Amino acid sequence: xxxxxxxxxxxxxxxxxxxxxxxxxxxxxxxxxxxxxxxxxxxxxxxxxxxxxxxxxxxxxxxxxxxxxxxxxxxxxxxxxxxxxxxxxxxxxxxxxxxxxxxxxxxxxxxxxxxxxxxxxxxxxxxxxxxxxxxxxxxxxxxxxxxxxxxxxxxxxxxxxxxxxx
Numbered sequence: 001x002x003x004x005x006x007x008x009x010x011x012x013x014x015x016x017x018x019x020x021x022x023x024x025x026x027x028x029x030x031x032x033x034x035x036x037x038x039x040x041x042x043x044x045x046x047x048x049x050x051x052x053x054x055x056x057x058x059x060x061x062x063x064x065x066x067x068x069x070x071x072x073x074x075x076x077x078x079x080x081x082x083x084x085x086x087x088x089x090x091x092x093x094x095x096x097x098x099x100x101x102x103x104x105x106x107x108x109x110x111x112x113x114x115x116x117x118x119x120x121x122x123x124x125x126x127x128x129x130x131x132x133x134x135x136x137x138x139x140x141x142x143x144x145x146x147x148x149x150x151x152x153x154x155x156x157x158x159x160x161x162x163x164x165x166x
Contacts, residue, residue: 021059024053
């Protein structure tokens with residue numbers, strides 16, 4: 001399987017680190033707003049509040065929000081239903097796909113033995129994980145949640161071991 005509890009733990013740590021960074025970056029502007037309010041400097045207070053809000057919104061959208069979306073994706077795929085599909089990996093997509101807040105690459109799996117076009121199925125694998133380029137042209141058992149790839153295993157593993165020995 002591509003995902004484990006370690007991935008979820010690492011994402012939680014990263015989300016916390018990014019949240020602390022965001023709050024720390026906004027702290028000087030919040031302190032300036034409080035000081036300006038205490039000194040009764042209306043324009044300075046408003047400017048500091050606007051800058052504080054702008055920093056929080058910008059850093060939240062750039063750093064915290066992607067971590068949270070990836071965490072949501074991880075919890076969904078690790079706790080949801082899975083399906084195994086046997087077929088041949090025909091090709092990998094070159095373009096990245098942004099779906100549900102996460103970047104993916106395409107993997108085209110053909111489930112027909114004669115590899116006709118009607119048997120092609122589109123799956124998405126996480127860009128943050130290792131590319132399954134070694135599986136192109138090979139028969140695999142693909143574990144998925146919806147059309148998200150959770151794992152790839154070569155079919156006929158014993159035959160592959162025998163070929164490597166010979």
